[in-house]
Each structure stands twice: as structure tokens, then as C-alpha cells.
Amino acid sequence: MKLHTGRPEQCSICLKRFCRKSHLKEHMRRHTDEKPYLCTECGNGFNQRSHLVEHIKTHSSERPFQCExxxxxxxxxxxLKSHILIHLDKKPFKCSRCPYACRQRYSLRQHMLQHETDESKQSKIHSCEWCDLTFSTLALLSSHCTNDHGLLDKTNVVTDDFEEK
Known part of the structure; x- marks a missing residue:
């Protein structure tokens, strides 16, 4: 009934709401980085018991999930589910900004970071008003203007033989 009537438990940090106190407690571990479930094999900690159960399988030599x-x-x-996509030639995770597609959500997240990096670089581009070359820093642009155009800075002409475009 709590699912239908509302979520009375609320995280004090991110304000996400939950229908059970146990779900809120589990959620809070993400903010505190508390990892009470420890692997006895390697010592890795997990904030959910189910994550530990899945992790323990990595220490086993058993491979119960077979590709058909x-x-x-x-x-x-x-x-296995991810692997089968190779045989089916499917790439369900598609980039919203370019034609890139992949089989795993993690790969798409890594790809999207490249777009963020490209955007931050674009916002820091400095263009030469004389020849339209672009530079990542103002210092590189100034150096270019001095060396290639004979300018002390990008607006002052130093030599008489410089022709404006």
C-alpha cells in the first residue's frame, strides 16, 4: 500500500523518497560510502548484500551460464546477456549526440564523457581574427599572433608589411 499512497521516507541529502525505512537506510550507504558486506576472499566491501552475493561468484571457477x-x-x-548481443549483432545503447552505439551501458557512459570533454574544449577555443586558426589557450593564440602575424597581441600590428584580411 505504501507504494500506492506515497513514499514517506526521504533522504536528507538528495531528497529522494522511499516507501520503507530499510530502503532509505540502504540508500544512505551511497552517501556515506558505508560498505558493511565484506568479501571473505578478497576483502572488498559492498553496500548491499546482493552485490556481495554476485561478487562472490567471481572467486568461483563455476560458469553456470552457457551461451547457446x-x-x-x-x-x-x-x-551472458551482454555476450549474446555479439551473436545477435545488436548494440542497444545509442549515443544521443552522434552515431555511436554499443552493447553495454558502461561503454556508453564512458563515451558520453568524451562529448563532455569535447564541449569543455570547445568553450575554451580562442580564434585568431586574422587567419581563423583556433587555440586551446589565450597564451597559444598570443604566441601565434606574435610569431605568425608579427603582432604584439592579437589587436596591435607591429610590422608595416603585415596585410590585414
Whole structure:
């Protein structure tokens, strides 16, 4: 009924709401980085018991999830599901900004970081008003103007033989 009547539990940090106190407590571990579930094999910590259960499988040699196409084995069902996409030639994760597509959400997230990097570089481009070359820093632009156009800065002409465009 709590699902239908509202979510009374609220995170004091990000204001996300939950229908159960246990879900809020689990959520708070993300903010505090508390990892109470420890792997006895390697010592890695997890904020959810289910994550530890999945992790423990990585220490086993068992590969119970078999590919129906090539019979390759996997420790986790999610890895098999991702692998099958290779055989089906499907790339369900598509970039909204370019034609890039991939099989895993993580790969798309990594790809999207490149767009953010490109955008930040574009916002820092300095263009030469004389020849339209672009530079990532004002210092490089000034150096270019001095060396290539004989200017002390990008607006003052130093030599008489410089022809404006």
C-alpha cells in the first residue's frame, strides 16, 4: 500500500523518497560510502548484500551460464546477456549526440564523457581574427599572433608589411 499512497521516507541529502525505512537506510550507504558486506576472499566491501552475493561468484571457477551460440560459459547471467548481443549483432545503447552505439551501458557512459570533454574544449577555443586558426589557450593564440602575424597581441600590428584580411 505504501507504494500506492506515497513514499514517506526521504533522504536528507538528495531528497529522494522511499516507501520503507530499510530502503532509505540502504540508500544512505551511497552517501556515506558505508560498505558493511565484506568479501571473505578478497576483502572488498559492498553496500548491499546482493552485490556481495554476485561478487562472490567471481572467486568461483563455476560458469553456470552457457551461451547457446558458442557454448562459452559465464559466472553471471548479466555477462551472458551482454555476450549474446555479439551473436545477435545488436548494440542497444545509442549515443544521443552522434552515431555511436554499443552493447553495454558502461561503454556508453564512458563515451558520453568524451562529448563532455569535447564541449569543455570547445568553450575554451580562442580564434585568431586574422587567419581563423583556433587555440586551446589565450597564451597559444598570443604566441601565434606574435610569431605568425608579427603582432604584439592579437589587436596591435607591429610590422608595416603585415596585410590585414
Amino acid at each position: 551460440f558458442c557454448e562459452k560459459g559465464f559466472k553471471q547471467a548479466s555477462a
